[in-house]
Amino acid sequence: MNEIAPVLDVHDPDLRRGRIIDTLVEAFSDLMEAAPLAFRTKFRKMAASPWAFYRGTACLFYTDVARLPDPWADERTSRVWIQGDLHAENFGTFMDAEGVLIFDLNDFDEAYLGHFTWDLQRFAASIALLGWRKAFPDEQIDTLVRSAAHAYLDQVRRFVSREQESEFSLRLDTTDGILHHILRKARLRSRAGMLDSMTETEGYDRRFRDGVGVRRLGDDEYARVSEAFQHYLTTIPQHRKMPEVAYTVKDLVGRSGFGIGSAGLPAYSVLIEGPNEALENDIVLSMKQGNVAAPSRVVPDEHIRGYFRHHGQRTALSQRALQAHADPLLGYTELGGVGYVVDEVSPYESDLDWGELNEPEEIVPVLDRLARAVAKAHCISDADSDQDLVTISTEQAIADAVNGKDEDFVRWLSAFARDYADVVRDDHRLFVDAFRNGEIPGVTSTRVS
Helix, strand or coil, X not given: CCCCCCCCCCCCHHHHHHHHHHHHHHHHXXXXXXXXXXXXXXXXXXXXXXXXXXXXXXXXXXXHHCCCCCCCCCCXXXXXXXXXXXXXXXXXXXXXXXXXXXXXXXXXXXXXXXXXXXXXXXXXXXXXXXXXXXXXXXHHXXXXXXXXXXXXXXXXXXXXXXXXXXXXXXXXCCCCHHHHHHHHHHHHCCHHHHHXXXXXXXXXXXXXXXXXXXXXXXXXXXXXXXXXXXXXXXXXXXXHCCCHHHHCEEEEEEECCCCHHHCCCCEEEEEECCCCXXXXXXXXXXXXXXXXXXXXXCCCCHHHHHHCCCHHHHHHHHHHHHCCCCCCCCEEEEECCEEXXXXXXXXXXXXXXXXXXXXXXXXXXXXXXXXXXXXXXXXXXXXXXXXXCCCCCHHHHHHHHHCCCHXXXXXXXXXXXXXXXXXXXXXXXXXXXXXXXXXXXXXXXXXXX
C-alpha cells in the first residue's frame, strides 16, 4: 500500500494533475516566457519516460517531500548543505584541484540547505525507478535501497569516529569494477581532443567553431559579457589563481542546447589562454545563468536566502562546500543584474552508464560507493569548510539523529523510495496528457494543420 499517496492527493487524478501543472508553471514561468521553444523541447524529453520526467521535476519533488513528515529532521539536520538533485545519473568524473581524477557528485545547480534526508529520498526514489526500468521485483529494489542507506550511515559514522572526510574519495587507486573502468576511460580523454571538437585554429590562434548551439555576439553584448568575465575573476579564491596570462580571453560565444535541467538558461562559452601560451593548454569556461534552486522554494529561512547575493554565487559556494577539492576555476558573476556561475568545461568527464549494469549483484557495490560519496559531500560541508552558514558538525548531527534506529531509518527510506516511484510513474502519465492537450501555459504544443 502506498502510504504517501493520500498526503500527495495522488488518488484524485484531477487534483494531482493540477498540482503538477501549477508547480511547473510556478517554477519555470519566467524561463518559459523567455524561451518557449527550449521548454517545449525540455518537456518532450521529460515525456519520454518516468525516469526523464523525474530528472526534470525536482521542483515537484520538493513540493511533495515538504508536505510529508520527516522523523529524522531536527534543528541541526534540517539545515545542512545538500546537492539538491541527487539522482543516480548525477555522478561522474572530473579532475579535482589537486590534479586527481575523481568519481563523485557532478551537478550542483540545485544545491542549497535543507534536510539531509531530502538528498537521500531523491536518490532512493531514483534507485527504485532505475530498478523498475530494469524490471526488478520490489524485493530486489528494496535490497538496493537498503544497501545504499546502510553504506551512507556507515560512512557518516566513520567520519565521526576517526577518518578525515577529505581523504575519502573514489579514485583510480581506491575503486574497482565499473567505477574504476569509468575513471580509466576518463584518463584516456585529453584537453587537445576536447579543444579540437569545440574550436578551430585561425591563423596562429584558436577560436570557437561555428555550429549548432553556438551564437556569435554583437559588439554591445560581447562588451557586457567581457565585463562580467572580469568581475568573475575577482571571485576565484586567491590561493587557486593561475598566472594572469591564463585568463586572457581569446573568444567568447553564446551557447544553447543544454540538458533537461538547464533548459532556457542563458549561457556563454569563454575560451581563455590557460596556464601558458601553448595552444594545447587553452581552457574553455562555461558561464551559465544560475537557476532558482528547487529546495529553496520550500525552505522559508530568510537567513539562508539572504546569505546569497544571487543564484550564480549560491551555486558556486554550494559546490565549494560540497566538494573537497572543487574546480579551481569555479566562480560567479553578474550580467544584467542576474547571477551566473562560471566553471571549466572539463576534458575529463565520463559518466556512469547504467545500461552496462543489469543485475542487482552488479548494482549493489556501485550504490555502496555512491552512497558513501554522498555521505562525504554532506560531512565536508560543515563547520570545517570555508563557509560560515553551517556551523555544526554535520556528521555528528546525522549520527545523533539516527542513533540506535538504523533499521527504522532504512525501512523508512526504502518504503519512501518504493511509494514515491509509484507516484512518479502515475505523475508521468498525467504530465504527458496535460502537455499533449495544451494544458501547460507558455509551452502549448505546436499543431500541424
